[in-house]
Amino acid sequence: MDKINLNQIGTFTSEDGAEIVAHDSATQRLFVTTGDTVEIIDISDPANPTKVKDIEIGGGGSNSVAVNNGIVAVAVEADTKQDNGVVEFYNAEGILQASVTVGALPDMLTFTPDGNKVIVANEGEPNDDYDVDPNGSISIIDISAGVASATVTTAGFTGFNDRKQELIEKGVRIYGPDATVAQDLEPEYIAVSPDGSTAFVTLQENNAVAVVDIETATVTEVLPLGYKDHSKGQPTLTQYEFPSLPVLGTTATENPEDSTQTTAGQDILLGGLSGLFYEGKADNGNLKFVTVPDRGPNGNSADVDGDGAKERPFALPEYQARVVKFELNETTGVIENLSEVLLTREDGTTPITGRPNIPGVDEVPVDLFGNELGYDEFGADLEGVVIADDGSFWMVDEYRPAIYNFDSTGKLINRFVAEGTGDLADQPAGTFGTETLPAEYSSRRPNRGFEAVALDTDESILYAFIQTPLANPDRATSNGSDIIRVLGIDPTTGEPVAEYAYLLEDTAKGVRPGGRVDKIGDAIYAGDGKFYVIERDSEVGADANKFIFDTNLLGATNLLNSYLVNVNSSASGVEFDLNLQLQVNDDGNNLLNFGFSSESQLVLGLITSSLPEDIFTSVNEDGSISGSVSLDNSPELTQAIATLMATEPGETIDTSGLEFLLSNFFSEDLSENTFIENILDGVTVSRATLEQFSADELAALGVNAVNKTKVTNLPSIGYQAGDKPEGLALLDDGRLAVLNDNDFGLLDEDIPVDGTVPVNPNPTPVVLGIIEFDGGNQLDASNKDEGINIKNHPILGMYQPDAIDSFAVDGKTYYITANEGDARDYDGFSEEVRVKDLQLDPTAYPDAATLQADENLGRLKTTTEMGDTDGDGDVDQIFSYGGRSFSIWDEFGNQVFDSGDQIARILESQTPELFNADFDDDDEFKDVDGNFDFSDTSPSFGKDDRSDDKGAEPESVTVGMIDGKPYAFVGLERAGGGVLVYDLSDPTAPKFNQYIRTEGDVAPEGLQFIAAADSPNGEPMLAVVNEVSKTTTLYEIASLKASGDKGIFTTDVNGTTVELIDLRGFDNQATVTVDYTISREADFNNEVYFYAVDDITGAVDGKQVGDEGYMEAALNKLVSPVFSTSDNNTESGSVEFDAGSIVVPVIIADGTLTEALSGEAEVYFPYIGANTNSDNFDHIKMLNSNTFGFEDLPEGGDKDFNDIVIKIDNIA
Known part of the structure; x- marks a missing residue:
């Protein structure tokens, strides 16, 4: 792939400070906030940035600056920051033009793409005593008529004050002492969608984002960002499509009521699979599953007889309900050994059909000719399935709803229905099954009864999940409700023993775009009172919402042990x-x-x-x-x-x-x-x-809903098979399996009432998805573990982003966040403690003593405001601050990517001596001349000091378009600072491009991308302001050619940037001539060579990087003469390579090839795993698009990369 390379070209050091930066292309000036001033810096010569003047700022100082079309907007907090602040408008000369009042503590501002509005995040922080806490808000300033006529509209959160618990249940942190929602939510940073209609505003402490409709100045929703499970990896998906399924039956060829009406008949394939259960492994290693079709192939509900009422047409009226068994061969990827178990009543003979049960209550069943069919008292619209230890099947259906128990041969053992079911048909109790379930369940919406079943094997309770809120007492109530009932029964009697309130993710009050998530898809028991549950909407494609939640009954109120009283007058x-x-x-x-x-x-x-x-x-x-x-x-x-x-x-x-x-x-x-x-x-x-x-x-009534944590959104990880993921299973190795209902390949259309049913010419495939948690998600959680120890821990990380930016790929909007993390720590209220100070629940953490040791989790900072799930005073779940990552979210707030532990791994590889280092005190790391010195690697340098806190703290992020591709630039506040560069062409799988840091730059706070068209030298640039070092550094961005092109480029191999020359594009010649210039500024007599590799992974004649003998293999595959020169000298030359080859540089430090082969000299490769003496520093770097820089000192030494410099002048 094409890559880019950042190269420092200029730095300005301020006496006052440096926090946020903005650029004006017309004057080629940067505007940098320093607190009391905004510095204007001329970058018309980017190699020599020069201060023009200071803009003196009153009040409590400047917090943010943005520039558009010569208008400079500055966010200014009040002297007392709980008072309303102002936004001041200046021209590019620093002359005040206008000022408007906004909310308390305006912390960040930005222009809309058209420049007509300025959006301001008013953080509204409390005072230190926490007895004055202003509302957070977003101000929208309309400057379309000029700044002198600016008007301000405020989008606030007071409309959410009566939805506090709703937001908490969804995962929004609202926890300030006696705070309303409006007081507790603290807007931090803003990203505006490319079309200018919507703003995503980070609410850092609240672990959420606010969605703002800019035109109406309304906060439409507060979206929780979820948690990062550090006990396992990020979810990844492998999909297996079912082969051609067998024919389930053929539609009638003759109208039973009119023999003159005939059809050719249509073959209907097996499908409609709902529910999934994992049986275990077969003897041959195959994974064995069972599933159930629903009520059989049926057409859209429609008035087929013209009586004004809708009927339900059944394509195969005599369809017999069944269990479908199949196996997955993971080696071949083939689904095989499909078999069926047909279901019957207790007599073992009478089929269980898919037809409705009760005349006058259920839908009227008809055939494809419109003839009315008979009802089946035990007919089933099956949805979920589990297998008990005795081999019997438990299933639920949507009709009554009902809970079925069949033996292993498919013969009915019992059917449990709601009390009063017989009364609905004026029939005796027992006509439709054993009436043990609460009568309220008969108020289910049509075809929205039980959707999922799960067997708690620890407590011997069978749980059935209603699909959609009950129409209790009416449909309007169902439409407006967020409550899913979860009913637990004693499997031996069918008597209810538990009932819980489960709150849907998308509330009826929300106006989140896209289809509302209002249905359960499936559920599976995971042990210890936990379940995995699918919630879904009815949409299809990448933008759909099909969530998997990890849910827990711990602390949830069993409603059958509580009495909510009903009386009349x-x-x-x-x-x-x-x-x-x-x-x-x-x-x-x-x-x-x-x-x-x-x-x-x-x-x-x-x-x-x-x-x-x-x-x-x-x-x-x-x-x-x-x-x-x-x-x-x-x-x-x-x-x-x-x-x-x-x-x-x-x-x-x-x-x-x-x-x-x-x-x-x-x-x-x-x-x-x-x-x-x-x-x-x-x-x-x-x-x-x-x-x-x-x-x-x-x-308010003391009812605790089921606790839940989002695992993933299925479309976001690539599972987009139709609209109905209705099967969920848990494998014994912790993986999850999902399966979709394809509606038997039929269209959701009215039947023509001619004996046929509309068949989908492009049916949704039936796809089994296997989700494993293998994406890196580890962290180093201790600053007292004597080194870098990145591993899994049983904690949930709160993403808590600071900065956010937007970008578009293929017309779709995405948002990228830098997940820094933040805690509230005031004199009047502080949530921050260390894990070793918590009282951990002995059931949740049986190894608490070991876990709370300093070298494990004891030092990790956590919160006192979360984690006591059951309210008994101890902690059931440990949380940490910040995701230590960056994430990408779609326009609906679904996470489509998280960088997991990539930041930690990159820093471990490239700057291990600065890993999670703390540079908060700018005096601690200065030498006698007052300059920053990073050559000292002693403990006072602060290595690992921030591992117990938030790691490298990705704080700032911006996106820039280069050669038509979006690139992310992520600034790291700690760990030596620096900027990570990622290619965002595929938002679901960004590619690491480069990590760059400049000695002397500490704690990047603000980033400004400057497009080539707006740049002073015609090249794209990045301006980075560093808060601690008070420096503003300019990087020029050069494009590097990709594999298959002619030239030099870098690529990412296992998290490491590898430099090489790719000559595979020279197809019509035998050799390629490379002209170069070499220079040296080093005391060591180094030798540089190029060697040939099999591919970009670095393999040499099949020997992989890290294999024993790799160094010898590489040095025996040299394809160039030695590159060397004397100290402080520059000379030119040329060399020939074979066309079609890939050649990679290697440096022998202060030694010769002979000494290297005998082990007497250190050898450094672009592939760090090949370095001698276990050196984990990357000694070779692209200084710009055509120049290799080499560092000869162990572990990077002074990191100047000028010990040998080889510039490629021409390749032909």
Whole structure:
């Protein structure tokens, strides 16, 4: 691939500071914030940047600067940073033109692509005592009429204040003391989409981004960024497409009601696979799976008989439900040994069909000619499958919904349905199965019953997941609900033993673009109360949302052990009802006052002979009643459990506009004859169902939803097989398997009612995806482990990006973040502690003593505000700050790439002496002349000092287009600073290009890409401002030719930049002449040679880099004479190489070839793994597009790369 190379051409050192930089192409000036000033630097001669003047900034100083079309915008915080700040507009000469007020602590600003608006991130940090915490916000300044007429609109977060728990459940960190959502969210950095319509704003401490509609100045959504699981690698996908599937059946060739109507018949292939279970390995090593088709091939629901009601056409009316078994041969990639188990009723003979169960309740089944079909009381629309230890199959269906148990031969053992199912058809209980499930489940939406089943083998509980929120009490409730019910039953009896509230990722209140994620796809038990769960939307392609979550029941409220009370206003009382909520409204007294005296109270009478002791009550109104009372065991006691108390008898309390939610939580089951009585006159008491509660209302009632962490989005890792990933299995080695439902290859269209069904001419393939977690995701977590130790740890890293930028590839918008990490550490509130200071849960961390040792995780900084999943006071999950990476996200907030541990690996390879070093104190590393000196590698140098914190801290990022390709430049605040360069042509798999750092530059804070068209010398450039060293450095960017072209280029091999000359493009000649100039500034007498390699990996006659004897093989394959010269001398020459070859440089340091072969001299290769003496420094570097620089000292020494310099003048 084509590559680029950065070469330093000029540096300016400030006396004041250097933080953020912007460029004006018309004047060729840089504008650099220093705090109290903005420095103007002339770069018309980029080799000699020169200060023009200072712009004096008032208030609390400048935080950010941006330039567009000669307008310089500066973000200025107030003297008291909790007060509103301002944005000042200057011309390129530094003359103030206008000023506008924005929010508290404007921290970053940027222009929209058209230059008409300035977007400002107002961070709104609290004061140090944390008793003043302003709202975070985003200001949108319209300057289309000129800066003198600028107008400001604010996009705030107050609309999310009543969605606090919802955001927390999704993974947004909201944790400041007594903070509202608007106070807690702190906008940090902004990226505007290329079309100028949308801004992504990082909320660093909150581990989230805000999505802003720029035209309407509205925050449309707050998207969580998830967590980085350092216990395993990044997910990668391998796909296996099913071969041609067998014919399931042929459609009828004759209308059974009209023999004159005939068709040729259509073969329908096996498909519609929903659910997946891994059986284990076959004797031959194949992976064995089982799955189930759903109700058989069927057409779109439509009015086929003209009666105004929709019917459901079945292409194969006598289709028999079945289990499908298959194997995957991973060696060949072939899916084979497919077999079926047909399902029958308990008699072992009567088939289980796919037709609906209950006339007048379910859809009317018809054939392809429109003839009405019979119902099947046990008909199944199967979705999930598991195999129990006894070999029996458990499945769920969407119809009733129902839970099925079949023996290993396919004979029905039992079918569990909701209580009252028989009543729906005016039939006795048992007609449709054993009625043990809660009656509410009959309110499922059509074809949205149970979608997933998972067997907790630890507790012997079978869990069924409803597909979509119940229509409880109506469809509108389902559409507006975020709650999925997870029901657990005793497999031996079918009786419910557990029920949990599971909150969907995409809420009904959100306006996130793309299809809403409102469905469960499948689930699988993973041990220790954990499940993997698929959530999905109905979209297809790369932009679809098909999430896999790692979920945990730890700390979740079992709703069957809690009682949400339903009552009506009948004075006679109603029987106690599970899973419902007492809701008392003042609708009957709206806008009126009614009085409560100390004797006249709201009373709920509990009439029973056995009463629990503790009842909790809560009112859904800020500052309103909350408390508890105790009841004794006196029979038929009437006790006040909630009271609107007056301070004196007869006082009137205004309740207009208030809504009261009261809930009773009992520590033991109530007897069946418990009654609830409402005796408050004039107050309407209404019913509320679980589906009608928001996450915040549930939290107010003490209900904890299922805990979940996103693993991946399937389309983002390449799984894009249709819209229905409905199979999920866990392999015994920790890998996951996914499978899609292809709808039997039919189109979702109305049937023509002529005996045929619309068949998809390009059917969605059935694809088995295997997800393994092999992408590097490790970290060095200790600064007391005596070295570089990059490995897996049982922690979740919070991405917490600082900088963000946008770019487009093939018309699609992406965002790239630098995942620095940040903690809140104030006098009035601090979340930061070390892992060794935590009390770890003994079940989650049985090896806590070892884990908390300083050399392991003990030194790692973590948070006190997260991790106690079950609320028992100890930590069940350890979190760390920052992803130590950069990530790429699509326009919907799905992560499509994370660099994992690449940054750490690159630094380990290229600058090990600076690995995770701390350069926070600019005086600590200066020599006697006041200049930075990085030659000292003693412990005082700070190596590994930041491993316990956030590692190299990728803080800044920008994207530039070079030769039509997007490149990312990522600045590292620690570890010696420097900039990483990646090719983003494939946003899902960026390629490492270069790591460059300049001695004396410390802690890059701001980056500015300058396109060739805007550059002072016509070449693309990068300006880097370094906060600690107060330097601004300019790098020229040169393009290097790729493999297959004629010339020199670098390539990435295992994380290392390899320099070589590729002569494979010279097809019509035997040899190639290379003209060169060589110079030397070194005391050592070095020798440089070129040797031939098999390919760019460096193999020599099949011997790989790192193999024993590689050095000898390379030195025996030399294809050039020695390149050498005397000290401080320059000379020219030429050499011939074979056309079509790849030649690579090698340096023998202060020795000869003979000495190198005898082991008496050090030899350094572009392939670091080949260096002698285990030297891990990259001694060969491209200084620009045609110049090799060589460093001869062990481990890089002074790193000047001028000990030998070879410039290639011509290749012909």
